[in-house]
Amino acid sequence: MTCGFVISILSADYGRHDTVTCSAGRPPSQLQDTSCSTISDIVASNCNGENSCSITASNEVFGDPCVGTFKYLDVIYRCRCE
Known part of the structure; x- marks a missing residue:
């Protein structure tokens, strides 16, 4: 029996929830709003059901x-056997 793993997306959130994630080189004014998404x-x-996936944030x-x-994409996923 062989198992090919596929992606199963649990959630995807585009925005900002803190001032630290992906903050290098960014001015503080672009990091202040931490409740936007x-x-x-x-x-x-x-991406669901695919072996790999790429999406531009x-x-x-x-x-x-x-x-x-300045926003980032936060994705929670799991790989499942199919």
Whole structure:
């Protein structure tokens, strides 16, 4: 029996929840809003069931939940045997 692992997205959140994550080189004004985010099903719809997946964390893909804030994509996933 062989098992090929596939991605199962549990959640995906684009925005900012702290002032530390992905903050190198960013001015404090771009890190202040730590309560902005948008929960998205874009990652799940593109990645569920795939062996690998790549999505650009950008306003063009996810919209802009907080103008002027530097955002990041936080994805929780698991690999399952299929």
